[in-house]
Amino acid sequence: MTEQTKEQSGVTRRDFLKVTSGVALGVVVGGVLYKLIPLGDGTVAYAASEGYLLVDAKKCQGCATCMLACSLAHEGVENLSLSRIQVLQNSFAGTPNDLSLVVCRQCVYPACAEACPTGALHVDESNGNVRTIDEDKCIGCLRCVEACINETSGVAWNPEEIHSQKCDLCADTPFWNEQGGAGGKQACIEVCPVSAILFTSEIPSEDIGYEVNLRGEAWASLGLPTD
Amino acid sequence: MNGHMGKILRVNLTSRQISTINTADYEEWYGGHGIGSAIAFDLIDDWTIDGFDPGNVVTFMTSPLSGTIAPSASGRTEVQGIGVQAYPIAWFTRSNFGGRFSGMLKYAGWDGVVVEGAADSPVWVDIRNDEVQIRDASGLWGMTTWEAQEEIWRQVGADNVKDWRQIGSGRDSGRTTQRPAVVAIGPAGENLSRTACLLHDAGAGGGQGGFGAVLGSKNLKAISVLGTGSVQIGDPSALLDARIWAKNNYAMDLDNLTDGWTQLDFSDPVSAGYFGQGPLAPKVGRPSGCLGCISACRQRYETGQGNESICVEAVFYIGYDIMRHGQPTAANNIAADLLNQYGINAYEARTMLPWLIGLNAMGVLGPGMEIDTDLPFDQLGSAEFADVYLRAIAFREGKLGDDLAEGGARCAERWGRLDEDLASGLLDYAYWGLPNHGYDPRAELEWGYGSILGDRDINEHGFNPLFWRPTGDIAAGIEPYYSAELVATIYAEKMIPYEGDPLMVDYSTENMYSDHWAKTVAWQRHYTRFWKQSILYCDWRWPNFYNPYAPDDRGITVEGEPKFLNAVTGGNLSFAEGMELGRKIWNLDNAIWTLQGRHRDMVHFPEYIYTVPYPAGMSGPSYYLPGRENGNWTYIDVAGRVMDKAKFDEWKTKFYTLEGWDTSTGWPTRSTLEGLGLNKVADKLEANGKLGAS
Numbered sequence: 038m039t040e041q042t043k044e045q046s047g048v049t050r051r052d053f054l055k056v057t058s059g060v061a062l063g064v065v066v067g068g069v070l071y072k073l074i075p076l077g078d079g080t081v082a083y084a085a086s087e088g089y090l091l092v093d094a095k096k097c098q099g100c101a102t103c104m105l106a107c108s109l110a111h112e113g114v115e116n117l118s119l120s121r122i123q124v125l126q127n128s129f130a131g132t133p134n135d136l137s138l139v140v141c142r143q144c145v146y147p148a149c150a151e152a153c154p155t156g157a158l159h160v161d162e163s164n165g166n167v168r169t170i171d172e173d174k175c176i177g178c179l180r181c182v183e184a185c186i187n188e189t190s191g192v193a194w195n196p197e198e199i200h201s202q203k204c205d206l207c208a209d210t211p212f213w214n215e216q217g218g219a220g221g222k223q224a225c226i227e228v229c230p231v232s233a234i235l236f237t238s239e240i241p242s243e244d245i246g247y248e249v250n251l252r253g254e255a256w257a258s259l260g261l262p263t264d
Numbered sequence: 265m266n267g268h269m270g271k272i273l274r275v276n277l278t279s280r281q282i283s284t285i286n287t288a289d290y291e292e293w294y295g296g297h298g299i300g301s302a303i304a305f306d307l308i309d310d311w312t313i314d315g316f317d318p319g320n321v322v323t324f325m326t327s328p329l330s331g332t333i334a335p336s337a338s339g340r341t342e343v344q345g346i347g348v349q350a351y352p353i354a355w356f357t358r359s360n361f362g363g364r365f366s367g368m369l370k371y372a373g374w375d376g377v378v379v380e381g382a383a384d385s386p387v388w389v390d391i392r393n394d395e396v397q398i399r400d401a402s403g404l405w406g407m408t409t410w411e412a413q414e415e416i417w418r419q420v421g422a423d424n425v426k427d428w429r430q431i432g433s434g435r436d437s438g439r440t441t442q443r444p445a446v447v448a449i450g451p452a453g454e455n456l457s458r459t460a461c462l463l464h465d466a467g468a469g470g471g472q473g474g475f476g477a478v479l480g481s482k483n484l485k486a487i488s489v490l491g492t493g494s495v496q497i498g499d500p501s502a503l504l505d506a507r508i509w510a511k512n513n514y515a516m517d518l519d520n521l522t523d524g525w526t527q528l529d530f531s532d533p534v535s536a537g538y539f540g541q542g543p544l545a546p547k548v549g550r551p552s553g554c555l556g557c558i559s560a561c562r563q564r565y566e567t568g569q570g571n572e573s574i575c576v577e578a579v580f581y582i583g584y585d586i587m588r589h590g591q592p593t594a595a596n597n598i599a600a601d602l603l604n605q606y607g608i609n610a611y612e613a614r615t616m617l618p619w620l621i622g623l624n625a626m627g628v629l630g631p632g633m634e635i636d637t638d639l640p641f642d643q644l645g646s647a648e649f650a651d652v653y654l655r656a657i658a659f660r661e662g663k664l665g666d667d668l669a670e671g672g673a674r675c676a677e678r679w680g681r682l683d684e685d686l687a688s689g690l691l692d693y694a695y696w697g698l699p700n701h702g703y704d705p706r707a708e709l710e711w712g713y714g715s716i717l718g719d720r721d722i723n724e725h726g727f728n729p730l731f732w733r734p735t736g737d738i739a740a741g742i743e744p745y746y747s748a749e750l751v752a753t754i755y756a757e758k759m760i761p762y763e764g765d766p767l768m769v770d771y772s773t774e775n776m777y778s779d780h781w782a783k784t785v786a787w788q789r790h791y792t793r794f795w796k797q798s799i800l801y802c803d804w805r806w807p808n809f810y811n812p813y814a815p816d817d818r819g820i821t822v823e824g825e826p827k828f829l830n831a832v833t834g835g836n837l838s839f840a841e842g843m844e845l846g847r848k849i850w851n852l853d854n855a856i857w858t859l860q861g862r863h864r865d866m867v868h869f870p871e872y873i874y875t876v877p878y879p880a881g882m883s884g885p886s887y888y889l890p891g892r893e894n895g896n897w898t899y900i901d902v903a904g905r906v907m908d909k910a911k912f913d914e915w916k917t918k919f920y921t922l923e924g925w926d927t928s929t930g931w932p933t934r935s936t937l938e939g940l941g942l943n944k945v946a947d948k949l950e951a952n953g954k955l956g957a958s
Contacts, residue, residue, distance in 0.1 A: 098534060098560035100553035101364075102507075105333040109504050114494035115332045116371060118440045125427065125441050128465035129410055131568035132549020139441070177435065183426060189441060190426035196436035197494065212500040227508050228333065230558055231534060231551070232518060255518040260536030261548060 083150065086143035087165035088206045088219030089237050090122075090226075093251040094138040095262070096233040099126050103225035103234065110213040110224040111202070112195075119195055121204040122225050138233070141191040141204035142247055143168055145240060149192055149203070152184035158192075158201070164208040165219025175200035206236075265291055266498040267328025267832040269373045272299075273396060275389055277482050278318060278381030282396050287375045295327030295375070297358060297797035298849045300344035303378060304356065305852060305945065308346075311356070311859035315348035315474065316456070316481040318382035324369075324447070324487065325376040327800040331367035331495045331555070333507045334828035335515070336530070336805035338556030341366040341447070341464075342797055347473035347720070348458045349609070351673040351697025352866075355719035356856045358797060359461075359475050361447065362554040363468035365489065366800070368445035372491025383483040388412075390420065391489040392431045393438055401485040408605035409450040409463035416488045420444045431492055438492030448486035449476040450607025452658035456480050457669035459612035459657055463604055467562060467572030468554070471609040472698070472720050474671075498834020506827050514811050514820040516559045522812040527729040530558060530808035530820050537563040538578035539570050539600070540585070540592020546570055554802070561804050570597030577603050580614030581650055588645025599650035606658035611721070613654065615699035616672045619691045623681075635679055637664045673697030689872030695721060703728060705869055706878035707887045707902045709776055713785045716867055717919065719857060724792050726807045730755070730769060734899045735888040746810060748890035749897035750817070754810045758822050759787045760840050772891030772900055777908070777915040782922045787843075793853070794846030795825050848940040854925070855932050855945045858954045864916060864930035874909040878902070926956025933958040 104120035112119050123139040147168045150158045157174035158181050160166050170181075181201050182192045192203045207217025207224055215222045219238065226234045233251060241247045252263045265287075272285040285303070293299045300323040307321045314320075322345035329337040339362050347357035369377070372393050379389075386401035404412045421429035421444065431438040445464065452460035453476030460476025461469045479485075497503055516533040526532050534551035541548070546565040552572055553560025562572045570578065581599035586592055603613055623629035624641055631638065639662065643649040656665035667675045676682040676691050685691035694700035695715040701723060705712020708731060714722040730751055734744040752766035759768060767780040768787070775781070795801050808819030822839050830836055854862075880887045880903035888899040920927045924936035933956040937946040949955040 095550060098551040098553040098557070100555060100557045100560060102333060102556055105338070105556055106504060106507070108494075109333055109497065109500050112494070113500040114496055116492070116494040117367075117442055118371070118438065118492040119494065123441045127443070128467075128564075128572055129414065129568060130564075130571075131566050132564050135564050135568070135571070136550070179425075179435065182428070185426065188427065190428060194428075194435070194439060196438055196492075199436070213504055214501050224504065228504075228511060230511065230515065230553070230560070253518075255521050258521065259533055260541060261534070261551065 083145065083147055083160050084162065084166045085145050085240055086167055086219065087238055088167065089143050089239075089241055089247070090140045090204070090206070090223065091235045091237055091241060091247055091249045092138045092140055093233045093249055094136060095133050095250075096231050096252050096256070097124065097136055097138050098231050098233075099124055099136055100230060102228050102230060106224040106228040110207060110210040113212040119193060119202070121191070121193055121202060123189060125189060137189065139187055139189045139191055140234070140247070141168070142187070142241070143204070143206070144186065148184040148186050149181040152180040154178065154180065158203075161205070161208065165206065167205045167208050167219060168203065169205040169208065170201050170203060172198065172200040172202075177201075265328060266496050266834045267332070269370055269375050269493075269495070271374060272303075272376040272378060273374050273391065274378045274380070275396075275398065276381045277379065277383040277387065277398070277484060280383070280398050282398070285378065293849070294794070294798050294845065295330075296325045296342040296800050297344065297793055298845065299323075299376065299798070300325045300342055300358075301849055301852045301856070304344060305856065307378070307380065311856060312861065313346065315346040315354050315478050318482070319380075320346045320478060322379045322475065322478055322482075323376060324379075326366040326369055327798060328832045329799055329801075329828060331370035332497065332832055333503060333556055334832065335507060335510050335556065335558035336554075336802040337800055337828060338367055339364050339554030340800040340802055341369070341470075342800060343462065343470050343473075343475055345473070345475065345478055347475070348477050349472065349474035349671055349698065350720060351677075353861055354474070355696065355860060356853065357473040357719040359470035359472045360797065361462060361464050361468045361470040362802065363445070363464045364555040365445040365447055365464050365468075367555045368442070368489045368491050370491065370495050371493050372489050373493050374489075377487060379479075379482065379484060382481060386483045386485055388416065388484070388486040388488065391487070392420065393491055393493060395432065404485045405454060406451065409448045409607050410466065410605050412448045412486055413446045413465070416446050416486060417443050420488055421490055429490070431490060440490065440492050442490070444488045444490040446486050446488040448607075449479050449484070450605055450658065452607045452669070453477050453480035454485075455658060455660055455669065457608070457657055457660070458671040458674065459609045459669065461607050461609045463607050465572060467574070467577065467600075467604055469577070469604065469610070471611065472723070474609075476607045497832055499831045503828065503831035506831050510820060510824060511558065514808065514813055514824075517813060527733060528725045528804060529729060530805045531811045531813055532559055532561070532805070534560045535563070537570070538574050539597055540582055542591045544589065544591055544593040546594055546597050557802070558805060565597065567594070569594055570600050573597075573600040573604065576610035576614050580610055580617070584645035586645075595645065595647040595650065598647040599654070602651055602654045606654050608654060608657055611699040611701065612671050613657065615692055616668060616675070617653065619672065619685065622690050635664070638662050639664065671697070672699065686870035687872060687875070689876045694869060694873060702882050703731070704878050705873050706905045706907050707880070707889065709771055709781060710784055710788050712869065712873070712907070713781070713919075714788055716869055717785065718789065719853070722792070723803065724788060724796070725803055726788065726791070726809070727769070729809065730771075731887060731889055732883070734890070735883050735886060738886070738888055738899065739884050744899060745812070746817070747897070748899050751810060752890050752897060754818060757818070758807070758809055759784070760822060761843055762787055770891045771889035771902060772893065773902075773905060775891065777911040779918050779922070781915065782918040785919060786847075786922055789850045790843050790846030792846070793849040794842045798845070798849065799825070799829055799842070801825060848942065851923075851932050851937060851940055852942060852945060854930075855937070855942070855949055858931045858949060859952055862930065864920070864928070867916060867930060868909070869907060869912070873907050875906060877904045877906055926958075929956055931956035
């Protein structure tokens with residue numbers, strides 16, 4: 038980050054992040070993350086989320102309690118198909134390929150928001166810039182579902198209420214008595230029996246940064262692998 | 265009732281008709297075993313029929329908690345029907361398997377499945393939300409349980425967008441990332457082996473009762489379900505709060521693991537498995553838990569060998585593996601997988617083997633001997649031997665397969681050895697021609713009493729912490745974590761409605777035939793019939809009497825059971841009211857056994873329980889349980905004990921008196937049944953000349 042760039046755009050040095058070339062830059066101006074900043078070369082920037090979920094998929098015990106908590110907190114019902122976190126398993130496969138843990142990455146460049154034609158899927162500045170869906174604006178085109186860069190889409194389609202839905206870091210959980218969002222608690226983290234999900238406010242790096250090793254001495258003392 | 269989806273699937277395989285039972289018609293029974301027994305009583309008229317008769321009805325039941333975040337209560341399925349395994353009468357019995365089948369059934373919109381009749385060719389039932397098809401299973405017949413499930417996965421919901429499978433067509437028809445939940449039979453069931461089990465995913469087995477063979481006799485290979493719907497919850501925020509409360513106060517704390525032996529309940533940590541570990545054994549990868557479990561008891565491995573196996577399928581062969589190889593190897597994991605794939609009850613496989621080895625050592629069974637066999641005993645401990653042995657049972661292969669497939673009791677009967685081997689205990693089959701679970705009647709009193717007064721090896725571990733913790737601590741040379749007096753006090757506090765009597769867990773010989781023990785057994789029968797087999801709290805985590813994480817050492821039981829049920833249903837059933845429902849269900853079951861031909865004179869253990877001192881062995885040479893000696897609470901080593909036949913017979917009278925059953929027959933009486941609202945049950949008993957005299 039050079040002095041010249043700072044003078045041009047007024048950004049501070051500290052929060053500048055270049056994710057990949059040709060993709061958006063998270064940019065801070067005067068301490069406030071701007072929603073959309075055209076950078077002249079055709080790319081746009083979205084304000085970076087103030088919260089991310091990191092997972093240790095090797096620690097996951099595949100109980101889907103996170104999924105049950107998610108649909109319960111958000112929808113008030115139990116339904117794995119409505120969960121905004123997904124655990125996929127194959128009972129017959131060898132570890133670690135027997136299980137994948139799919140969480141929304143709150144991407145710095147959210148392809149889902151980019152794909153949304155109505156702005157339903159947007160960055161919510163009043164909620165830590167979490168990428169979330171305004172249900173009233175959703176027209177049910179499912180482009181967000183297809184656009185998600187995860188192999189398994191992090192966006193769920195709700196056929197009962199007719200709108201897409203995705204992880205909002207529990208910003209809007211009418212059926213949970215706790216404060217959620219980037220500044221609060223997440224139901225999946227609170228219930229996970231093995232603490233396989235971790236919240237961070239630091240932007241993870243690319244793909245690998247979202248996977249962490251949360252297994253320590255206690256895990257090893259139980260005879261389970263920590264590598 | 266919130267938590268109910270409102271309809272039970274009824275499949276008649278003879279007519280291939282699919283219909284619906286209204287769950288509301290059975291709502292008073294709540295779920296699981298209660299609904300299963302009530303439906304079976306309504307649908308079966310002649311209770312003397314054989315389990316293989318097409319008139320046998322098999323029920324698969326969920327509970328209001330299935331598919332919800334209730335801890336270790338979401339994933340289990342209760343199976344019931346006339347069994348084919350027990351001897352001499354194969355009682356109306358139950359099995360139960362974990363995993364995710366019950367949750368998926370609820371998401372598909374069903375509270376259970378009732379199967380009647382028999383198909384004239386192999387079929388499987390394909391449930392996708394409210395679309396149900398009986399499909400041709402000729403392509404699946406002959407497959408192992410694993411192969412059949414993987415093939416069904418290929419066929420069901422293969423279309424997907426970014427891993428979200430679509431059910432039906434159209435944007436709103438429902439989608440899921442989950443694979444179908446399938447319960448299947450293997451070759452053992454297809455070949456009508458009385459040892460045949462049900463198998464779901466890699467290791468969730470419904471082992472007891474021979475339900476694999478019952479389904480085989482119906483030509484039913486599998487039931488598959490894929491669901492995308494919602495379970496309505498009475499008080500969602502209370503349910504979520506309750507789950508977090510349970511985790512924070514009673515469950516494994518990785519930052520503060522307690523020492524000592526497992527308790528087999530809520531406080532247990534996830535474990536690395538029952539298989540041996542070492543350089544030659546497959547390496548464990550992760551713990552693997554059923555839907556909604558508070559602390560997983562299963563595992564998956566790097567090689568996939570032994571996936572989701574625990575308990576007896578993981579240990580039935582381990583001794584032989586270690587004996588042969590000097591350390592655990594993959595042979596043990598392979599043996600477990602073969603058992604699950606062929607679909608065999610682990611207890612039969614485990615308990616017949618030392619009997620065969622013993623007969624071989626006696627010169628009775630072997631190549632060219634009186635019982636001629638080609639079983640390669642010289643390869644015992646290898647994966648190859650395990651395969652030959654298990655294939656014999658599943659495929660009726662080899663010279664002995666046809667006999668072994670009948671299960672240990674009938675096999676011994678065919679060989680003219682039943683009386684002799686039950687007198688010596690060489691055939692360690694402790695109740696109703698069924699394998700001794702290991703928590704022996706001579707030691708672990710509630711287990712033997714409950715099993716012989718019921719229909720099967722109870723497989724209910726609620727009192728085993730009383731044995732495991734002190735036995736492990738004493739063997740390690742340390743003071744037991746909890747004193748005998750404290751554990752007796754805590755158990756007594758929680759055994760509502762008989763609370764306040766610590767002698768209910770005094771396992772001393774002086775006390776073992778007392779009225780206190782009649783109450784203990786009644787308590788456990790009623791608790792398990794309702795809270796565990798109807799509401800489906802998992803046996804590996806519930807009940808929880810004492811808990812090292814709780815500041816006052818008191819576990820989650822009594823408060824926990826109703827808390828989750830009421831959050832889901834929106835009701836306010838108390839623990840005691842649940843116990844009373846358990847008593848009702850237990851009485852209905854005894855009425856059914858009475859119609860099947862039960863009489864108190866046949867309620868006896870095999871001779872070795874009365875004459876051979878208990879040799880222990882579960883955890884070394886001792887078996888410690890709490891009890892009083894000279895008025896003082898202590899841990900007593902009950903190894904070496906026998907059950908006194910005459911005293912046991914007298915004790916039965918105490919139990920029947922407590923339950924309000926005719927003491928001369930063991931049959932329920934009209935006043936007891938009518939007091940439970942079971943008037944029509946009393947009528948049926950009377951019509952059959954089987955009503956107990958008041």
